[in-house]
Amino acid sequence: MLKREFNLLYKERYGFLFVAPALLFFALFYLYPILDAIKVSFYKYTYYSSGWAGIGNYQSLLQDDVFLRSVKNTLLIVIMFVPATLIISFILSIFISLFRTRLQSVFKAVFYIPAVTSIVSITFMWQYLLNYDFGLLNFLLGLFDIDKVNFLSYDRAIVTTTVVVLTISLGGPIVILSAALGGIPVSYYEAAELDGASFWRKHIRITLPMMKPTILFVAVTSTIGAFQLFAIILLFTAGGPNYATTTILLLLYQEAFVNGDYGRANAMAVILSIIIVIIAWLQFKFLRTDIEY
Amino acid sequence: MNKSNLIVVMLKLLLVIAAVLFLFPFYWMISSSFKEMSIAFQIPPQFYPHHPTLNNYIKLLDTNAAKWFLNSVFVSASTTLAVVFITSMAAYSLAKINFRAGKFIFSIFVGSMTIPGAALLIPQFKIAIELNLINTYLGLIVPAIAAPYMIFLLRQFMKTVPQEVLESAKMDGCSEMGIYYRIMLPLSTPGLAAIAIFTFVQSWNDYIWQLLIIKNTEMMTLPLGVATLIDAEAVDWGLIMAGSVVTSLPVVIIFISFQKYFVQGLTVGAVKG
Amino acid sequence: MRRRKHGLAYLLVMLLVVTILGGCGSGNNEGTTVEPDSSSSSVTPSQEATTNPEDEKPVELVFWNYPVWNLPDQKPGEYAQTLIEKFEKKYPNVKVKLEIIPYDGGDQKVNVALASNTAPDILNDSPGRTTSYAKRGYTVPLNDLLTEEQLKKIPQNVLEKVTLQDGTIFSYPQGLGATLMVINKSLVERAGAADVLPSGELRTWTIEQFEKLLVAVREYQKKETPDHYPFLMFGLNEQGDALYHSFMAGFGGKRYTDDRTQSTFSSTENVQAVEWFKSLIDKQLVYPNPETRAAGMSNDYFVQEKTAVAFGGFSLLNAVQKAKDEGAIKGEFEAILAPFPSVKEDQGVVIGGGGQFVIFDNGDENKIKYAKKFIQFAQTEDPDFIKAMNAFDVYGRDTLGANPDPEKLWLSKLVTDTEHIIAIDGSYDIEGYSQTRAVFFPEMQAVFIGAKEPLQAMQDYDEKANKIIKDAIASKK
Structure with missing residues (x-):
């Protein structure tokens, strides 16, 4: 029995060998820290003491209005952000492919540039656009005799923020989907054209299925990203007004680095992680990629 | 002009508008770097500097900026090389090699991405201390090598490589290493290019980790060094923008030079042969 | 979506705002014209300035400073090195290693260092942040560094800023500002x-x-x-x-x-x-x-x-x-x-505001001793230091020089008038203070958007704040 096991393992040795180096670094810098973080979530840290808290942190969080509000806000952002990212980046990458190669590069660079632009500039530009008193958008509205709009109001802030985040995060998915597009053999399209397929037909029948693995990737990673939004929200709305845009990460950061309660912060991280894992698992199920071509 | 042509034209127009929206902050960053401090942050802004000045860049040169730049280049380039090699091996294994533990390992990798980095910062830092990585360039490179995001991405790309290609190679007597090196890697060039770009950018902009690890001013990376120029007295936005421009330019250059690997149809002929 | 690890200059705006507005009272960014002058008042340090032969073994101190302090002909932050050179001359067995930390994320760096036992020996920062380090028990009390005479001279609101509720002085009173x-x-x-x-x-x-x-x-x-x-x-x-x-x-x-x-x-x-x-x-x-x-x-x-x-x-x-x-x-x-x-x-x-140096307790008696000498040296034995700080002096020594800017002169008189001028309650010493701040501004926002009446908002705030304070006090041993 054991011998058979070893035999099998020997046959599978290349699987392990190729993944070993990554696994080593991963164990050091991810696995151990994750386990440590989970452990810490069962402790209570205050200014004066730290002690075992069992599930105390979790209980307290699940009863905390502000935390629950942040969960709701975060989910709202995810629901708006992820489908929008998927649809827009997919359509955009297809349309970019219609241009000549040179122009393709230009467009991809353009969409990706926000990723390398200082976040201060990005915030500034949006403040210029959205500034209630002197901003460009309200100025344009004024030309048409429309009242000024407060884009960061209690009701609108979360939508505005999501739109802003979209503009700076489409670059990555577009690059990725474009790369995946490049991996689809042109011959497939030629065969379809011979069969008389229209533009849309071609893309729905060929592009979509062939890009499933990559689309799954974009879905999962943009979900994770949306759940972990922090920096831009901090600069834009600081979670306000009155908690309208407070995300889980915002609270986590406050708890860990301002209040010094790492235990509670890590408990938030664990809860967040569990939520994401569930959603990601559903996404994997929905976009199964076991079909080989 | 029929209907579908019109739609295409309109969409191309929309694309151009979107492009302007995306480019403006970058343009503004560059133009502000040539403005004197008090003008830089005016609303409504000056669209082009009315009195352009090189002052901010001169101030930058007066600091260690050149050394910081080189440090960043070294760290990011090394990280990118290491990551491309190690993650491509791991991705190949998880995408194409059938072994039972593979699925499990893959889920651990993906699962690890769900914990926010902020919660891992302190334990990761402690490990860096244990391994004597504080205040070293290695301290910036090594922790970045196991990049679940990159492994996940490459694995998805590699999954689209048709199995027949690998099968026929095996039948021709190719070793696993050979398959990886001579078939998988060339076929995954778009994916590898994407990984390279993302890793380079991520490593270059990884401000918080650089802040924690580096102690000596001469060893600082560019983003970190520029941050130390900001004193409490008054916000020199022009200088900051100049710093940001210098920080972002290399990344843009890398991006543009890696573009050629994205060319469509690279896999033409791979299947039918 | 590419992964942005911990944001770029996300704290830039926030932290810079804090320091620009002197957020709750740091005084070290008031620019003054500085000229060499003879200090008129004497401030006697409470420790001997001579070194004992038996303390000659080499000591290395780590000093973290934000990019501040400069004499008029220097760049911001340059004076820190000058100060160190002067100190090392006097105490040749001590080496002080200077590490500059940026405002963007500096606080986080200190927090992580404290949590991983790699904190510096000396830190120069303002009350607010340093108060929270002190409350967590990381700092060394500095009461022994100040004489009765000195304590009498220091303005009350500055003393309050650098003292915890139990009377511990955790930060060195210096750098008066408003x-x-x-x-x-x-x-x-x-x-x-x-x-x-x-x-x-x-x-x-x-x-x-x-x-x-x-x-x-x-x-x-x-x-x-x-x-x-x-x-x-x-x-x-x-x-x-x-x-x-x-x-x-x-x-x-x-x-x-x-x-x-x-x-x-x-x-x-x-x-x-x-x-x-x-x-x-x-x-x-x-x-x-x-x-x-x-x-x-x-x-x-x-x-x-x-x-x-x-x-x-x-x-x-x-x-x-x-x-x-x-x-x-x-x-x-x-x-x-x-x-x-x-x-x-x-x-x-x-x-009002004042207070800068803190000493972290890294368990080494000797280092603590010399760290205390260092901050004492800066404040009482180096006449250029109080000018390089670009703030007023808590003992009233002149930092403005022969041709003072009239506004600065006026301000220096203002901050020392205790009869007509109220310095607001700094409130850093309140247990759980930083958490209460996070709860305050949403209440104000609720008032601004008309969701709550002012009385209601303040009552809600008090309720939350009192709970925070109560919990914080209870967790004190």
Whole structure:
């Protein structure tokens, strides 16, 4: 029995060998820290003491209005952000492919540039656009005799923020989907054209299925990203007004680095992680990629 | 002009508008770097500097900026090389090699991405201390090598490589290493290019980790060094923008030079042969 | 979506705003003209300056400093190295390693270092942040460094800032400063409201006067620049909550009970202040939607002549000067300082501040001893240091030199007047203070957007704050 096991393992040795180096670094810098973080979530840290808290942190969080509000806000952002990212980046990458190669590069660079632009500039530009008193958008509205709009109001802030985040995060998915597009053999399209397929037909029948693995990737990673939004929200709305845009990460950061309660912060991280894992698992199920071509 | 042509034209127009929206902050960053401090942050802004000045860049040169730049280049380039090699091996294994533990390992990798980095910062830092990585360039490179995001991405790309290609190679007597090196890697060039770009950018902009690890001013990376120029007295936005421009330019250059690997149809002929 | 690990300069705006506005009282960014002079008052250190032969074994200290301190001919932050050289000359067995930390993320770096036992020996920062390190037990008490004489000389509000509730002095009292209001005098005069400007030696004024000024300027602006308003209130985040605290003090309100265990934001006077703020919005005397304004916007608008009054201090005056030098300001712009208004005509409110060095307890007796010598040396044995700090001196020693800037001279007198000038309650010593700040600004936002009445908001705040304080006290052993 054991011998058979070893035999099998020997046959599978290349699987392990190729993944070993990554696994080593991963164990050091991810696995151990994750386990440590989970452990810490069962402790209570205050200014004066730290002690075992069992599930105390979790209980307290699940009863905390502000935390629950942040969960709701975060989910709202995810629901708006992820489908929008998927649809827009997919359509955009297809349309970019219609241009000549040179122009393709230009467009991809353009969409990706926000990723390398200082976040201060990005915030500034949006403040210029959205500034209630002197901003460009309200100025344009004024030309048409429309009242000024407060884009960061209690009701609108979360939508505005999501739109802003979209503009700076489409670059990555577009690059990725474009790369995946490049991996689809042109011959497939030629065969379809011979069969008389229209533009849309071609893309729905060929592009979509062939890009499933990559689309799954974009879905999962943009979900994770949306759940972990922090920096831009901090600069834009600081979670306000009155908690309208407070995300889980915002609270986590406050708890860990301002209040010094790492235990509670890590408990938030664990809860967040569990939520994401569930959603990601559903996404994997929905976009199964076991079909080989 | 029929209907579908019109739609295409309109969409191309929309694309151009979107492009302007995306480019403006970058343009503004560059133009502000040539403005004197008090003008830089005016609303409504000056669209082009009315009195352009090189002052901010001169101030930058007066600091260690050149050394910081080189440090960043070294760290990011090394990280990118290491990551491309190690993650491509791991991705190949998880995408194409059938072994039972593979699925499990893959889920651990993906699962690890769900914990926010902020919660891992302190334990990761402690490990860096244990391994004597504080205040070293290695301290910036090594922790970045196991990049679940990159492994996940490459694995998805590699999954689209048709199995027949690998099968026929095996039948021709190719070793696993050979398959990886001579078939998988060339076929995954778009994916590898994407990984390279993302890793380079991520490593270059990884401000918080650089802040924690580096102690000596001469060893600082560019983003970190520029941050130390900001004193409490008054916000020199022009200088900051100049710093940001210098920080972002290399990344843009890398991006543009890696573009050629994205060319469509690279896999033409791979299947039918 | 590419993964952005921990944000780029995300704290830039926030932290810079804190330091620009002297957020709750740090004094080290008031620029002064500095010339060598002879110190008139003597400040005797309480430890001997001579070294004992037996302490000759080599000691290495790690010193973290933000990029601050400079003499006029130096770049910001350069003086730190000068100070170290002087100190090492006197104590040749000690080596001090200087590490500069940026404002962006500096606090996080210290926190991570503390949590991983890799903290420096000496840190130079302001109360607020240092108070939280001290409360967690990371710092070394400095009471033994100050004599009775010194303690008597130091202004009360500075002492309060550097002392914990049990009397421990955790930060070295130094670098006196103030944050108050800045007025665009020229704009006010153009609006014909020169008569309501603050007057008298100390430039005190009443809240009524202040409002009259706003009304007059607004009338003027309606004709000339209808999109402008006289004043910008902010409420985007907790930075700048001191603005509201200052006016509460102006109305005569106290924010905490004397035993420091209860929050009293819902007292009559404090609620009056909040109601008054709301009335400013309703009367359209301030920019609308304050809940979307970051504190930094106040500075920018003021310099761009879009407001007539702003919250600030010397940094703002310098920003105005710089804008004039760079040609961004056309026309007359005379900026003057004034305390916050109060209900009494001869009384004013300022946000005071002081306190810098802290020593972290890394368990090494010898290092602590020399760290204490270091900070003692800087403050009492190096005449250039108090000038390089670009702040006023807590002992009243002259830092302005032979040709002082008149505004700076005026401010130096203001911050030492204890009869007519109230320095607001710094409140860093309150248990759980930083958490209460995070709860305060959403309540103000609720008032601004009309979701709650001022009394209700302050009562809700007190409830939450008291719970935070209670829990924090309970977790103390």
